[in-house]
Amino acid sequence: xxxxxxxxxxxxxxxxxxxxxxxxxxxxxxxxxxxxxxxxxxxxxxxxxxxxxxxxxxxxxxxxxxxxxxxxxxxxxxxxxxxxxxxxxxxxxxxxxxxxxxxxxxxxxxxxxxxxxxxxxxxxxxxxxxxxxxxxxxxxxxxxxxxxxxxxxxxxxxxxxxxxxxxxxxxxxxxxxxxxxxxxxxxxxxxxxxxxxxxxxxxxxxxxxxxxxxxxxxxxxxxxxxxxxxxxxxxxxxxxxxxxxxxxxxxxxxxxxxxxxxxxxxxxxxxxxxxxxxxxxxxxxxxxxxxxxxxxxxxxxxxxxxxxxxxxxxxxxxxxxxxxxxxxxxxxxxxxxxxxxxxxxxxx
Amino acid sequence: xxxxxxxxxxxxxxxxxxxxxxxxxxxxxxxxxxxxxxxxxxxxxxxxxxxxxxxxxxxxxxxxxxxxxxxxxxxxxxxxxxxxxxxxxxxxxxxxxxxxxxxxxxxxxxxxxxxxxxxxxxxxxxxxxxxxxxxxxxxxxxxxxxxxxxxxxxxxxxxxxxxxxxxxxxxxxxxxxxxxxxxxxxxxxxxxxxxxxxxxxxxxxxxxxxxxxxxxxxxxxxxxxxxxxxxxxxxxxxxxxxxxxxxxxxxxxxxxxxxxxxxxxxxxxxxxxxxxxxxxxxxxxxxxxxxxxxxxxxxxxxxxxxxxxxxxxxxxxxxxxxxxxxxxxxxxxxxxxxxxxxxxxxxx
DNA sequence: CACATAATTGTGATCGATAACATGAATCCT
DNA sequence: AGGATTCATGTTATCGATCACAATTATGTG
Numbered sequence: 001x002x003x004x005x006x007x008x009x010x011x012x013x014x015x016x017x018x019x020x021x022x023x024x025x026x027x028x029x030x031x032x033x034x035x036x037x038x039x040x041x042x043x044x045x046x047x048x049x050x051x052x053x054x055x056x057x058x059x060x061x062x063x064x065x066x067x068x069x070x071x072x073x074x075x076x077x078x079x080x081x082x083x084x085x086x087x088x089x090x091x092x093x094x095x096x097x098x099x100x101x102x103x104x105x106x107x108x109x110x111x112x113x114x115x116x117x118x119x120x121x122x123x124x125x126x127x128x129x130x131x132x133x134x135x136x137x138x139x140x141x142x143x144x145x146x147x148x149x150x151x152x153x154x155x156x157x158x159x160x161x162x163x164x165x166x167x168x169x170x171x172x173x174x175x176x177x178x179x180x181x182x183x184x185x186x187x188x189x190x191x192x193x194x195x196x197x198x199x200x201x202x203x204x205x206x207x208x209x210x211x212x213x214x215x216x217x218x219x220x221x222x223x224x225x226x227x228x229x230x231x232x233x234x235x236x237x238x239x240x241x242x243x244x245x246x247x248x249x250x251x252x253x254x255x256x257x258x259x260x261x262x263x264x265x266x267x268x269x270x271x272x273x274x275x276x277x278x279x280x281x282x283x284x285x286x287x288x289x290x291x292x293x294x295x296x297x298x299x300x301x302x303x304x305x306x307x308x309x310x311x312x313x314x315x316x317x318x319x320x321x322x323x324x325x326x327x328x329x330x331x332x333x334x335x336x337x338x339x340x341x342x343x344x345x346x347x348x
Numbered sequence: 349x350x351x352x353x354x355x356x357x358x359x360x361x362x363x364x365x366x367x368x369x370x371x372x373x374x375x376x377x378x379x380x381x382x383x384x385x386x387x388x389x390x391x392x393x394x395x396x397x398x399x400x401x402x403x404x405x406x407x408x409x410x411x412x413x414x415x416x417x418x419x420x421x422x423x424x425x426x427x428x429x430x431x432x433x434x435x436x437x438x439x440x441x442x443x444x445x446x447x448x449x450x451x452x453x454x455x456x457x458x459x460x461x462x463x464x465x466x467x468x469x470x471x472x473x474x475x476x477x478x479x480x481x482x483x484x485x486x487x488x489x490x491x492x493x494x495x496x497x498x499x500x501x502x503x504x505x506x507x508x509x510x511x512x513x514x515x516x517x518x519x520x521x522x523x524x525x526x527x528x529x530x531x532x533x534x535x536x537x538x539x540x541x542x543x544x545x546x547x548x549x550x551x552x553x554x555x556x557x558x559x560x561x562x563x564x565x566x567x568x569x570x571x572x573x574x575x576x577x578x579x580x581x582x583x584x585x586x587x588x589x590x591x592x593x594x595x596x597x598x599x600x601x602x603x604x605x606x607x608x609x610x611x612x613x614x615x616x617x618x619x620x621x622x623x624x625x626x627x628x629x630x631x632x633x634x635x636x637x638x639x640x641x642x643x644x645x646x647x648x649x650x651x652x653x654x655x656x657x658x659x660x661x662x663x664x665x666x667x668x669x670x671x672x673x674x675x676x677x678x679x680x681x682x683x684x685x686x687x688x689x690x691x692x693x694x695x696x
Numbered sequence: 697c698a699c700a701t702a703a704t705t706g707t708g709a710t711c712g713a714t715a716a717c718a719t720g721a722a723t724c725c726t
Numbered sequence: 727a728g729g730a731t732t733c734a735t736g737t738t739a740t741c742g743a744t745c746a747c748a749a750t751t752a753t754g755t756g
Contacts, residue, residue, distance in 0.1 A: 016711090016712055016713080017712070018712080027735065027737075028712090028713085028736095029736065030734085030735060032714060033734090033735085035713095036714085040733085040734080041735085042733090045735085061415075061477075061711085061712050062476050062477075062713090063411055063414045063477060063711090063712080063713085064711070064712035064713035064714085064741090065712080065713050065714070066411045066741095067415050067711090067712080067714095067741050067742065067743085068712080068715075068741050069713080069714060069715090073476075074454075077455070079440070081440070086436035086437070088434035088436045089434070092429070092457055095455055095456065095457055099457075104476060105454060105455055106452045106454055106455075107425070107443055107454075107455045108443065108447065108453075109444060126407055128410055128452055129409075230633040230636040231632065231635075231636070234636055255632075255633055258633050258637065259633075259636050261638065262637070262638060262640075265638050284577055284578055284579065285578040285607075285633075287578070287579075288578040288581075288606050288607045288609075289606065289637065290610060290638060364741095364742055364743080365742070366742080374705075375705065375707080376742090376743085377705075377706065378706080380743070380745095381705085383743095388703085388704080389704075389705090390703090390704065390705090393704080408742085408743075409741085409743065411741090411742080411743085412711090412741070412742035412743035412744085413743050414711095414743090415710095415711050415713085415743075416711050416742080416743050416744045417743080417744065417745090
């Protein structure tokens with residue numbers, strides 16, 4: 001700031017390929033080719049271009065490139081609106097992967113329901129040229145088909161449904177581990193607080209719960225559907241407690257489990273002495289709750305990243321095949337909120 | 349799908365102003381003018397253009413417009429990388445406001461520290477033409493100045509510092525309410541678990557805590573700096589308990605409070621019978637914990653939205669002045685985790 | 697009614713990159 | 727060695743919008 005404005009050359013506008021070309025003594029097209037595939041140039045030419053670029057601190061104008069190639073460099077990430085649930089960790093993973101692949105990620109909330117939601121989705125897609133979309137919210141069949149007419153769309157978690165269709169269990173497999181864990185502790189009747197059934201993950205956990213309960217020869221202690229929030233878990237647990245024949249609750253996520261534990265506490269019931277509670281997701285806080293939460297650890301960043309890779313694969317059909325979208329890094333974490341069933345002492 | 353493909357005209361590529369112009373029987377520039385300011389056209393012309401646009405379902409190519417005008421329609425949102433803290437609610441508020449103003453919001457993680465971080469920030473800004481940036485992570489002075497040479501940058505929470513500089517308290521004012529609340533319950537020595545001091549909000553809460561303790565004639569029960577996570581709150585509380593002269597802990601956010609409560613529990617201390625704990629942010633789960641958390645409720649969506657309005661105001665200096673960035677909607681929420689100081693019975 | 701002035705519309709250039717085609721130099725083959 | 731191929735590079739057109747300026751039409755005035 002003490003220098004004269006003339007000396008301190010303003011960064012001004014960025015250099016163009018024409019300026020780079022002139023400095024390097026080549027044509028602008030050669031500069032363009034350098035960016036596309038520098039090995040197609042003679043080594044000496046390539047070096048001249050490289051030097052000129054460095055000297056001018058050149059970086060390509062993506063707007064111009066995009067106009068000419070019609071390729072879009074933006075991906076759309078759809079997130080829930082004012083919902084208590086926000087896929088921040090998955091989003092982080094997805095954003096990092098998108099960035100590495102040279103894409104920008106626009107985050108847009110998709111709210112509403114029914115035709116209003118359909119219209120909103122259409123407006124969002126009109127809003128700008130997107131190369132593809134990754135949704136962290138469920139999208140109904142017709143809306144999805146309509147969107148996919150324009151660009152590739154991947155819905156996070158949808159693979160759950162597909163894989164179950166293939167007879168494989170994917171995401172829900174840990175639900176089986178939970179039921180077996182509780183059965184091993186002597187529990188005979190387990191209740192389930194399910195997530196909103198438009199979410200594949202919620203459907204899947206419920207389905208696997210039912211199957212696992214049946215396979216283990218246990219009885220269904222009741223199912224209550226809820227939103228993803230603690231408040232909703234509280235209400236669902238209260239409802240289940242109207243017929244308290246169960247000794248354990250399997251909640252579809254940690255928030256629901258927190259609400260359920262509070263409901264039990266308000267009812268004068270101890271966790272896990274009277275009733276065991278198991279959650280899902282292993283939020284960073286869950287290990288520090290009193291009681292700490294038995295839950296299923298998820299590598300949500302990896303899951304977001306993997307989902308993004310699926311989308312990227314759909315964008316470049318030629319390149320690498322889409323990665324196996326399985327639930328890697330998922331594992332049951334045993335903590336204080338689950339213990340032996342009350343009526344029969346120590347069962348483990 | 350039952351119609352012939354010829355009948356079902358494919359959406360194909362979007363119409364251009366030239367096609368609209370031909371259909372309307374005017375020049376392409378007239379179409380362009382229609383979009384800029386339709387009142388400058390004769391009513392009859394305007395109507396013809398409007399009809400043609402409707403018929404072709406025209407929507408302008410923002411890429412081409414941006415190339416010509418050099419105006420950018422994208423805003424940058426910087427979020428923490430793999431941090432346990434993610435400003436999802438503020439982000440939602442900011443994204444909605446940006447969208448209403450016709451901007452797209454790119455979410456990018458800013459990680460690392462020191463020169464590496466500086467370089468990363470530069471690369472991000474190179475990555476595309478951004479009209480402005482909104483950071484949810486602290487940006488150090490030089491990095492911020494460097495970035496602001498290119499585009500307007502607003503850092504969420506920075507106004508805390510500014511307002512304190514003006515002798516006003518802003519965000520931290522509730523910290524004073526917390527201290528007074530605890531003093532009213534008979535607490536004489538309060539400890540503070542502070543957030544990372546590069547965050548203005550953390551600095552501010554600490555400063556107001558110190559001032560309020562002094563003003564109320566209380567003693568400082570110790571300060572431990574921590575990250576924003578429960579694990580860090582746990583460690584900080586353990587450190588504070590090495591010299592347990594306090595009867596209350598004021599944690600800079602709810603996650604820290606959860607960790608602190610767990611640490612107290614592990615030490616055999618009851619909350620609030622032995623020690624009161626107060627958090628900050630009022631996460632949706634905090635009301636359902638056992639004990640439920642006394643905390644400061646924040647309207648984070650509104651805060652994000654307001655911060656975005658500041659940025660938008662900086663982009664259009666002519667238009668409305670930047671909104672007062674005060675901490676509206678903040679209020680102390682009394683719950684179970686705070687109670688009378690132990691040594692003197694009921695003090696309230 | 698003629699002419700100056702304002703209001704409206706049209707023409708061609710341009711933003712910065714890539715596509716398409718053309719050209720010159722180097723390599724290969726019989 | 728001469729012609730066919732390949733390789734490396736250059737020239738011009740183009741993406742879809744706005745800008746700058748020219749041209750036309752409408753309006754006002756004495």
